[in-house]
Amino acid sequence: MNVGEVAALAGVTVRTLHHYDRIGLLSPSGRTAAGYRQYSAADLDRLHQVLLYRELGFSLEDVATLLDAPDADPEAHLRRQHRLLRDRLERTRAMVAAVEKEMEARSMGISLTPEERFEVFGDWLPEEYEAEAEEKWGDTDAWAQSQRRTRSYSKNDWVRIKAEGDDIERRFAAALQSGAAPDSAEAMDLAEEHRQQITRNFYDCPPAMHAGLGRMYVEDERFTAHYEQIAPGLAQYVSTAVQANAARQG
Amino acid sequence: MNVGEVAALAGVTVRTLHHYDRIGLLSPSGRTAAGYRQYSAADLDRLHQVLLYRELGFSLEDVATLLDAPDADPEAHLRRQHRLLRDRLERTRAMVAAVEKEMEARSMGISLTPEERFEVFGDWLPEEYEAEAEEKWGDTDAWAQSQRRTRSYSKNDWVRIKAEGDDIERRFAAALQSGAAPDSAEAMDLAEEHRQQITRNFYDCPPAMHAGLGRMYVEDERFTAHYEQIAPGLAQYVSTAVQANAARQG
DNA sequence: GCTTGACCCTGACGCCGCGTCAGGCTGCAG
DNA sequence: CTGCAGCCTGACGCGGCGTCAGGGTCAAGC
Incomplete structure (x- = not known):
């Protein structure tokens, strides 16, 4: 040929x-x-x-x-290729699972940590990395710390955190129905509580960042939907309150 | 960082x-x-x-x-990545099968034709080529349709979708409290409804994939928390129901 | 026998996705 | 204030081909 x-x-x-x-x-x-x-x-x-x-x-x-x-000998090659291919199969399966997890998380309004998302990449040796990471910047880097923070939450922690969140949302809804303006002290206090809760449980969320989240609540349909489901008009209400609070905090 | x-x-x-x-x-x-x-x-x-x-x-x-x-939007990327990864999974599986076939043939003293051996490479164009093709002529393809599906969701759609999801979760909780076993027809029917809802609203979710999601509900604390908040024991219940349903669907 | 078009040859240059110095600035720990 | 790890910006190189350019070869059809 x-x-x-x-x-x-x-x-x-x-x-x-x-x-x-x-x-x-x-x-x-x-x-x-x-x-x-x-x-x-x-x-x-x-x-x-x-x-x-x-x-x-x-x-x-x-x-x-x-x-x-x-x-x-040819058999040896075949065996090696077979093994390597099955490794790859495993790895691909893991990546598929990771994407599915992310989709499911999104559809449930849960967001994954960067570490989780990157897990599937690299032949990273978990133990070594964890140790090295902690040694190198684990304590100095606030961000990485907050990542580790959410990772170590137990089921009960998550239940509690979600309950806290729901509680604030309910109180926002009550404020809305009571007729309190979204830039009233009451609403802004709730917004501030919301911000501090995020900071405690997830990541440091300064007022400016919080304001950004607030904007998102009315700009992204999915977040809007989340709030509208609790009470009509709540997305706009929370958004305004959060931004008013951010302005107040300077 | x-x-x-x-x-x-x-x-x-x-x-x-x-x-x-x-x-x-x-x-x-x-x-x-x-x-x-x-x-x-x-x-x-x-x-x-x-x-x-x-x-x-x-x-x-x-x-x-x-x-x-x-x-x-991020969801579109996730769906595309998901599809591509599953293509790759398929292809890798085919290659594993080819190697196994070759090993088997050798052990039986049979030798394959070159065409047979290269088969798996010949079809190899799909990933790249198909992806490109879809980019170019995506309008007619089914996948593009499914892609447009979530991209074009309005706020009301999201409200409806979330309501649908909440509804199923409530009915799961009711089934749990009524004492129905997680592998009862009632619970499995709910699981099937859940699966079809995902397929309708987000991405094609065959039973096997659904079973994987089910496992995650008890393995990942955050998903567990989501269900536990609705009713204690619900995570395990849904997980079992989903997997039983997957087994039932074959 | 001659043309024509598909196929083959050997350089040689180019491109992508980085790896790998080199030479110099920055930041913090002791 | 001195190290030393970490950051910066070039600049060059390399692997794995793609892509001409310039020219020979082969079988078919006239």
Whole structure:
């Protein structure tokens, strides 16, 4: 077979085969008088192995080393490839699960920590990383600390936190129905309580950031929906109160 | 956070972050007076998306295009990533099967034809090509439709969707209190309704995936808390019901 | 026998996604 | 105030090809 046919069969370009020839990874076993590359069945076998290893992320140099190892029997390669492929399967499954988790979390209004989201990346060694992280900046970096904070919450903590949140929302709703203006002291106090609750339980939330959240409550339909479900007009009410409070706090 | 911390968290090198900044793919939202890059939580979110798409084989340029698309809401990205990951899962499974077939053939002294062996590579175009195709002619494709589904939700839609979800949760709680077993027909029917609701409103959720979600409800404290707040024991109840239903659906 | 168009050859340059110095500034711990 | 870890900006290099350019080869059809 000459290059074009092999390329079509294997799903690679002619240039790739040229390249593999040039670097000695896969040289066709023969040439025609005119210099055309002639690939044998054995060459195809080798190409197949090359492509599998390449797909698995090996550099071409490493692939060459693997395939040219003196004790290289085909079965061993197959077993190794099989193992590597199953590792990848696992990893992909984990990534799918992570995305599903994120979707589900979003649909429930829960937000995941960055650490959780990045978990699936890198061959990061959990133990080492945790230890190193704590050593290096665990205590100095407030942000990372707050991440670790939410991570260590138990089920009961989460129940309590959610109850706290619901409580404030109910009191906001009551204030709204009582006719208190969203920029009244009462509403602003509630907003401040809300802000401090976020700071205690999740992350440091200065007034400016809080105001940003407030804006979001009316700009993002999903947050709006969350509040509108409790009481009509509540999204706008909370949003205004939060921003008024932020202005008050300076 | 500054570069080193972000790099460690995400499992990439500082150089990579520099590169992403230089090419405008991910520029930190701030700098210190001394010029140190400062990454915000939003920046981390974006980085996460970037890494996922990169992992899926998109070029950095394409990633930028995707992430900067004006109508690109996070949910759409999640759905697309989910789909691509599942494609990849399929493909990896096929490769594992191919290797197993080859091993089996060898152990029986049979040798496969080149076409058979390269089969799994020949079909390999789907991921890239299909993704591109969908970008180009996405209007006619079913997936684009499903994508537009949530993107175009209005505030009222979100209110309705959330109400639907709350309704099912309440009925689950009622079933729990009535003493119906989590693997009773009643509970399983509710689980099925839950699954179909997800499929209607968010993404295609076959029983197997649903079972995975069910497991998460008892494994992740935050999801557990969500259900425990409605009624004690509800997390475990829903989890069991969902998995029983998945088993029932085959 | 001659043309034509598909296919092949060998350079050589280019691009992407970083790795890897080099040379110099910054920030904080002791 | 002195280290030393960490940050900055170039600048060069490399792996794995893509992509011409310039030119030979082969089988088909006239």
